[in-house]
Amino acid sequence: MYVAVKGGERAIDNAHAWLADARRGARDVAELSLAQIRQQLALAVNRVMAEGSLYDPDLAALAIKQARGDLIEAIFLIRAYRTTLPRFGATVPVDTGAMHCARRISATFKDIPGGQVLGPTFDYTHRLLDFALAAEGAAPPQAPEAEAAPAPQPRVTGYLGRDGLIQEEPSSEAVPRDLTREPLEFPADRPLRLQSLTRGDEGFVLSMAYSTQRGHARNHPFVGELRIGEVAVEMEIPELGFAVEIGTLELTECETVNQFGGSRTEPPQFTRGYGLVFGQSERKAISMALVDRALRWEELGEENQGAPAQDEEFVLSHADNIQATGFLEHIKLPHYVDFQSELELIRKIRAEAMQAQAQERARERAEAEAEAPAQAGQAAE
DSSP, X not given: XXXXXXXXXXXXXHHHHHHHHHHHOOTTSOOOOHHHHHHHSHHHHHHHHHHHTOOOHHHHHXXXXXXXXXXHHHHHHHHHHHTTSOOOOXXXXXXXXXXXXXXXXXXXXXXXXXXXXXXXXXXXXXXXXXXXXXXXTOOOOOOOOOOOOOSSOOOTHHHHHHTTXXXXXXXXXXXXXXXXXXXXXXSOOHHHHHHHHHTSOHHHHHXXXXXXXXXXXXXXXXXXXXXXXXXXXXXXXXXXXXXXXXXXXXXXXXXXXXXXXXXXXXXXXXXXXXEEEESSOHXXXXXXXXXXXXTTTTTTTOOOOOOGGGOHHHHHHHOOHHHHHHHHHGGGSOOHHHHHHHHHHHHHHHHHHHHHHHHHHHHHHXXXXXXXXXXXXXXXX
């Protein structure tokens, strides 16, 4: 930040102090603890972790508290902190097929092995304000004992795959590029697109997904499977010669099943869209899967409808809320020199325009005065 007025540094220090006071709020109200934010605002914590590209609920809760609930500011804090962390290596790709599911549903098949597991969801609530929550200290309803779901559970799309009704995903041994360490380049392959979408702004990805449902990409999706649960994270230890489990992650995974009438290169079949996000982030995972499918038009030999969600450069270049926020908010910083130069330019152009108008009016008056005697003679005759 640059300041062109005397006393600017003192003003900034005072602004920081005022911000800290406003963040704390009234002193007669108990201060929020990180444990409260982590436990009771878990969905906000999940979003900050997902879009901040760092799985740490405690740090995400701290960022939310520091940002006064501004999730994009909290995501910014997490990403900035992430850049300071040492990198020890890479883990083995997680096996979401072995996920211990707290929630697992399918919109394509009613009966699936393991059953439909609703889990904690807003889907069947009436969206009415619950004023009982305003009664502090009231005991919340006790959740029923959850039955242990079998793990691993087969993927629902596997049933379609057995009959050759859904496109097989190509396998590749190539190590995907890391978007957190390399700049985004075009054209982007699918792994890079998925990385960009999973840490993209939820609202933007949602709006792109909604556009595909309204006909701007001609995709009709079904949720083949949505699953939320914990997966093991493993890392290969060279000294041991095998991978060991170092922790677990909570993930949301969504596979969509999309109609596909075939193309010059592919037979009629169903195709997939895919979404994977940290924590319980259903809206984001489903949106990501829809946009992923829309961006696959070229590899599937489809016609480009000219829809925004099919434009790889448009979608990926505008999905990142930190980049967007930085470019947006920089315009409120001092731009005195730039504005003064534009102000002088506008004054110069305005003066030239006014001078040209005055000259045009003078020319018109001179022509009128020259024509006046001739018109008077004609009238006398």
